[in-house]
């Protein structure tokens with residue numbers, strides 16, 4: 001058996017007729033850039049997120065960048081975020097000329113630790129970007145309270161959390177804006193690059209709309225310097241089809257997560273993702289932690305199971321951010337997660353046999369490595385007992 005990390009083909013096959021039909025509609029209408037298919041998707045996605053406005057753009061990175069620009073974040077400003085995220089979160093800040101300031105994440109959930117935020121706030125701080133990592137939302141209530149107290153804006157990086165909830169509220173709907181990626185591998189993925197912003201702030205929505213389209217208020221009348229970040233018509237149409245399945249697909253992910261939990265719950269070297277009450281986790285990624293991560297990853301690869309690491313190097317230790325001068329040890333939890341995290345195959349079409357196969361491979365690995373270390377300990381203690389020195393594991 002071979003278990004891919006993600007299987008976009010299986011999903012395409014399940015909706016291919018609908019996708020071909022809407023793509024044909026886009027072709028017939030030659031509505032390639034922006035246009036009615038994007039507008040329809042924007043309305044549907046805003047209502048799905050229980051927000052007043054949604055704006056379709058070219059990528060998740062663009063969504064973050066345009067939102068920061070529209071909120072007036074620029075050179076000299078600081079934006080607080082976390083070091084264990086996809087690089088795009090920090091890039092969007094840097095591309096505005098602002099500086100990312102990191103705070104560490106919570107020990108059990110890997111999302112922004114609200115207790116560390118206030119110490120990171122300076123007179124230059126303008127915004128906070130919590131990241132809803134792996135499909136589970138950050139602890140938004142304390143984050144919003146701190147932001148309000150210090151007059152900071154909050155932008156949710158919801159690129160991994162389409163449909164996730166926090167105390168009954170949808171990802172993207174709590175902060176001043178929520179940014180989504182519709183990269184093909186995300187829970188809601190386009191058939192190319194795409195992203196979106198949701199907000200209840202009408203002024204922010206129209207500003208972002210202007211910025212994604214060269215800052216123009218009407219054709220060839222440019223109010224401000226923007227860029228080209230429009231969403232393709234084809235992506236809007238495909239996303240409109242796929243949005244109808246998002247909840248069903250997310251529930252399939254949740255069922256798979258429960259299966260993994262049932263199989264792996266008893267293994268002490270494996271730390272399972274911790275689910276919090278009144279958080280609706282949508283498992284973009286099923287990330288476990290293991291002290292033996294690299295050996296386990298190699299063992300799974302041997303069995304043709306594709307697992308991943310999200311992410312092997314935290315942002316403050318990336319070459320691209322060496323100018324921040326943040327040494328190893330600056331964010332111990334994020335660094336530990338980078339050393340121990342392993343993402344198991346997770347996608348809605350995963351079968352029970354595949355989950356069984358992955359879990360069995362992990363169990364076997366664990367039993368073998370336990371037996372091995374037990375043996376090692378026995379050998380070393382019996383040698384010590386015999387007075388042999390210089391032997392150590």
Ligand SMILES: *Cc1c(COP(=O)(O)O)cnc(C)c1O
Pocket residue numbers: 059060061062085086088089131157159160180181182183194195
């Ligand atoms: C995917 C992702 C992004 C960037 O989205 P793109 O569409 O690839 O530009 C940003 N932040 C997080 C947390 C992501 O997972």
